[in-house]
Amino acid sequence: MPRTAAPTLNSPSPSPSPSRIPRAADPDRRRTSASVVLRSVLEHGPVARSTIARLTGLSPASVTDYCARFSELGLIREAAAPRRSNGVGRPHVPVDLDDSRFVVGGVHVAVPYTTVALLDLRGRVVARRELKHERTDPGAVLARAADGLGALLHEAPGCRPLGVGVAIGGWVDRESGTVVEHPLLGWRDVAVREIVGEHTGLPVHVDGHARALVNGERLFGLGRGSGSVLHLFVGNVVDAAFATNDEVHHGPRSQAGTIAHLPVPGGTERCDCGRIGCLQAELSERTLCRRAREAGITEGVNPLHVVAAAAGGDPKAVRLLVERARAIGRAVRLLLDVLNPETVVVTEVGIIHRADCLRALREGVGDERAVSVVPTSFPDSVLAVAGGSVALDVLYRDPLAASPEAI
Numbered sequence: 561m562p563r564t565a566a567p568t569l570n571s572p573s574p575s576p577s578p579s580r581i582p583r584a585a586d587p588d589r590r591r592t593s594a595s596v597v598l599r600s601v602l603e604h605g606p607v608a609r610s611t612i613a614r615l616t617g618l619s620p621a622s623v624t625d626y627c628a629r630f631s632e633l634g635l636i637r638e639a640a641a642p643r644r645s646n647g648v649g650r651p652h653v654p655v656d657l658d659d660s661r662f663v664v665g666g667v668h669v670a671v672p673y674t675t676v677a678l679l680d681l682r683g684r685v686v687a688r689r690e691l692k693h694e695r696t697d698p699g700a701v702l703a704r705a706a707d708g709l710g711a712l713l714h715e716a717p718g719c720r721p722l723g724v725g726v727a728i729g730g731w732v733d734r735e736s737g738t739v740v741e742h743p744l745l746g747w748r749d750v751a752v753r754e755i756v757g758e759h760t761g762l763p764v765h766v767d768g769h770a771r772a773l774v775n776g777e778r779l780f781g782l783g784r785g786s787g788s789v790l791h792l793f794v795g796n797v798v799d800a801a802f803a804t805n806d807e808v809h810h811g812p813r814s815q816a817g818t819i820a821h822l823p824v825p826g827g828t829e830r831c832d833c834g835r836i837g838c839l840q841a842e843l844s845e846r847t848l849c850r851r852a853r854e855a856g857i858t859e860g861v862n863p864l865h866v867v868a869a870a871a872g873g874d875p876k877a878v879r880l881l882v883e884r885a886r887a888i889g890r891a892v893r894l895l896l897d898v899l900n901p902e903t904v905v906v907t908e909v910g911i912i913h914r915a916d917c918l919r920a921l922r923e924g925v926g927d928e929r930a931v932s933v934v935p936t937s938f939p940d941s942v943l944a945v946a947g948g949s950v951a952l953d954v955l956y957r958d959p960l961a962a963s964p965e966a967i
């Protein structure tokens with residue numbers, strides 16, 4: 561992968577900045593102010609600086625300084641058609657994200673394949689590729705992912721990478737950038753950040769995929785503006801993540817959201833742990849595909865083939881997907897009782913593609929809270945968005961850590 565002199569997330573070098581942004585007497589406040597200004601541009605742009613000041617409660621002078629800094633960094637630009645110039649600082653000229661310069665790399669490692677992608681600063685997928693696993697040992701999978709990202713960057717000259725986000729199921733410790741355990745892949749204590757960093761020469765951030773997607777929803781999707789968001793991921797891995805007041809709960813060693821062995825009411829599948837009806841055993845795509853094979857619907861292990869059979873009018877496939885969605889709804893109900901989030905986002909293949917599955921999901925929830933349960937905001941690109949969201953969350957939390965050297 562080419563090593564460019566691009567600015568990077570979390571660059572260690574503080575800048576010799578001409579900005580009037582207050583120096584680091586209160587770094588947390590400075591970081592928070594920078595974050596709310598850039599988030600404001602993301603959510604409302606093109607937007608006048610005076611409006612950002614009103615929305616954020618920061619002083620107009622302070623907003624002007626942060627915007628000047630972001631312009632230097634290449635993160636924002638003045639919108640093409642300024643309404644009116646108003647002297648120094650020009651607070652009425654709208655600013656918008658500059659989505660033409662930078663991308664982040666995203667890697668999502670699933671059980672059968674890895675998705676690599678480039679995302680722009682708005683969380684949109686610029687390019688992506690799926691790499692079917694030839695081997696599942698971590699060294700091979702991660703080296704191939706790095707090569708895949710390198711190829712995407714090579715094909716997109718002009719896109720400069722700020723960093724790489726890696727999203728993966730299982731137990732992921734964000735602080736150390738390590739996959740502690742991923743039983744379905746057979747991974748244990750894999751130093752993902754280190755390995756991908758060595759291969760790409762870029763800063764790498766690693767998180768669990770449910771947490772990655774809750775951040776994607778907060779920043780770019782339906783979770784935007786919601787006080788609390790729960791994301792439930794139902795693939796081969798089943799896990800959850802919860803964000804409140806813009807913070808995703810990790811818990812000690814990032815173990816929050818491990819719900820694979822939560823019992824599903826009415827479950828019948830035997831789990832590896834020895835119990836019957838655990839969430840992951842009951843609802844995983846493996847189980848869906850096995851049931852589809854038993855019913856003579858499909859022969860393979862691809863859940864999209866079950867969706868295709870349902871779309872083609874196979875009533876058994878429809879029933880399988882709808883029953884699964886209803887069971888997911890019952891699981892959501894348990895989580896609603898515990899966490900009471902304003903919004904619940906579910907990523908699951910049937911619910912993404914079929915209105916009857918969404919209806920069944922809400923029936924499974926079974927009360928008025930069902931209306932707060934919605935499908936993923938990224939139906940066509942969820943795995944591509946997951947990896948990139950890990951890196952974009954870092955950018956939007958601490959935008960001034962992006963180094964300006966190359967600008």
Ligand SMILES: [Zn+2]
Pocket residue numbers: 820821831832833834835838841
């Ligand atoms: Zn179990």
